[in-house]
Amino acid sequence: MNGLYDELRIALHTIWTRRWIALAVAWGVALIGWAVVAQIPNSYESKARVFVQMNTILPNAVGISAADQQRDVDTIRQTLTSAMSLEKVVRGTDLANTVKTDRDVADRVAGLSKAIKITSEQDNLFSIVATGSSPKVTRQVVQKLIDLFVEQNLSGDRDETSTSLKFLDAQLEERQKQLADADAKRTDFQNRYLGSLPGTGSLTDRMSAARSAMAQVDSDLAAAQSALAAINGQMAATPANIAGAAGSVSAGPARARLNAIQGQLADARARGYTENHPDVVALRSQLAAAQAAARGEPLVGGGAGGGASNPAYISLRSLQGDKQAQVASLMARKAQLQGDLDTITAKLAGNPQVAAEQSQIENDYQVLKDGYAKLLADREAIKLRGQAQTQTDSIKFSVIDPPTAPRVPAAPNRPLLLTGVLIAALGAGVAVAFALGQLKTTFPTPGRLEKATGMPVIGSIGEMVTKAERAARRRMLTYYAGGAGALGVAYVALLGVEMLQRGLAA
Numbered sequence: 279m280n281g282l283y284d285e286l287r288i289a290l291h292t293i294w295t296r297r298w299i300a301l302a303v304a305w306g307v308a309l310i311g312w313a314v315v316a317q318i319p320n321s322y323e324s325k326a327r328v329f330v331q332m333n334t335i336l337p338n339a340v341g342i343s344a345a346d347q348q349r350d351v352d353t354i355r356q357t358l359t360s361a362m363s364l365e366k367v368v369r370g371t372d373l374a375n376t377v378k379t380d381r382d383v384a385d386r387v388a389g390l391s392k393a394i395k396i397t398s399e400q401d402n403l404f405s406i407v408a409t410g411s412s413p414k415v416t417r418q419v420v421q422k423l424i425d426l427f428v429e430q431n432l433s434g435d436r437d438e439t440s441t442s443l444k445f446l447d448a449q450l451e452e453r454q455k456q457l458a459d460a461d462a463k464r465t466d467f468q469n470r471y472l473g474s475l476p477g478t479g480s481l482t483d484r485m486s487a488a489r490s491a492m493a494q495v496d497s498d499l500a501a502a503q504s505a506l507a508a509i510n511g512q513m514a515a516t517p518a519n520i521a522g523a524a525g526s527v528s529a530g531p532a533r534a535r536l537n538a539i540q541g542q543l544a545d546a547r548a549r550g551y552t553e554n555h556p557d558v559v560a561l562r563s564q565l566a567a568a569q570a571a572a573r574g575e576p577l578v579g580g581g582a583g584g585g586a587s588n589p590a591y592i593s594l595r596s597l598q599g600d601k602q603a604q605v606a607s608l609m610a611r612k613a614q615l616q617g618d619l620d621t622i623t624a625k626l627a628g629n630p631q632v633a634a635e636q637s638q639i640e641n642d643y644q645v646l647k648d649g650y651a652k653l654l655a656d657r658e659a660i661k662l663r664g665q666a667q668t669q670t671d672s673i674k675f676s677v678i679d680p681p682t683a684p685r686v687p688a689a690p691n692r693p694l695l696l697t698g699v700l701i702a703a704l705g706a707g708v709a710v711a712f713a714l715g716q717l718k719t720t721f722p723t724p725g726r727l728e729k730a731t732g733m734p735v736i737g738s739i740g741e742m743v744t745k746a747e748r749a750a751r752r753r754m755l756t757y758y759a760g761g762a763g764a765l766g767v768a769y770v771a772l773l774g775v776e777m778l779q780r781g782l783a784a
Contacts, residue, residue, distance in 0.1 A: 292715030
């Protein structure tokens, strides 16, 4: 332990004897280090956070999905650091006072591209961080980026919608002209070739329509002829008059009901009902009961002559007239349709290329018409989508944390660096003094001398110092303390200057 203590005393004595060298080295290292630290520019950091809220109720109804909205927001976030956006930042902040030429603007843009960082912290939560040498300008840069973030979303949607609408309007105008030309060509063709032909549409359509109508008429005519034949057969089996007493005959209630049932039965058979039809079966049952009642009922009145008219026969004759008129009408319609078919067939036979030409004209017209209708629907959909985006706040921006106004530089930590330089300077001075003491070896103790020579040391004589020498040493010690204190004062002064600069920058 005594040896270690002696070694420590020897090292301290070595350094103390070379204290002026240590002080000079400390001053030199401190001045150089502080000069280097002073050259490091302050870097201030401003930060803001923006939350993007997406409204997916109405936009979904007009074809705007949440994925589309998220993709738009991501695109805007990426384009914020583009050269065009950063140029707007430069010209919209106090950085504009530091540029005069396009080259200056390009340099500022290049610097901002490295100083700006936009990150996504969570879903739809974005962090905007900017660094710079001025706290005021740095805060302006972050605020301008937020403004651009909102502006590009709104104006981007408007610009895209406006561009799309202009394109669609131009296409609609062009298609409308083409459609008008095609319609004029179609009308001219119909006037020249189809004006005298029956029906509408192309020759093929007209012939198909005439054939369909002919088939329907044939079916109706066959049914009407069958019904007429059935009525004729029933009339042949039905007497025109009902036999009765001579003179004027008046039927009673039973005979009147019998006549009514016979008329209903005849009408049902005229309609084509079979004998097994429920209505026919019910009427036949009622007819049997009515006949039994009528036979027991006497006739009232008399006179010369035959009998009364049969109501069933009269009803059948009326139905016969209707069916005959229906058959005649259907035959006339059939003759007309046959004439139309003959006319269309003759037209096709006389000019076979007409059908092909008309088909081409109709196809072209329909294609143009469908395309025009689709463009019109697309324009209305885009117009509605644009209104939904600009008028319903489909994307809403909320500034969670406004841009901070930094008061303390984010880098460098100058007080820490100044302190580190001071400590390093003191350490360098001590190290140089100790190293010189090791290079120029002396024997500070008798034991060291005895160990080095191998000879016994009888004793040692202390230094004799006069009063003048003591006064001179005290004076030099005062000078040394002043030099060391000046180093500390310089360190404190530099810290004060740093605090003052921070206050002025804020």
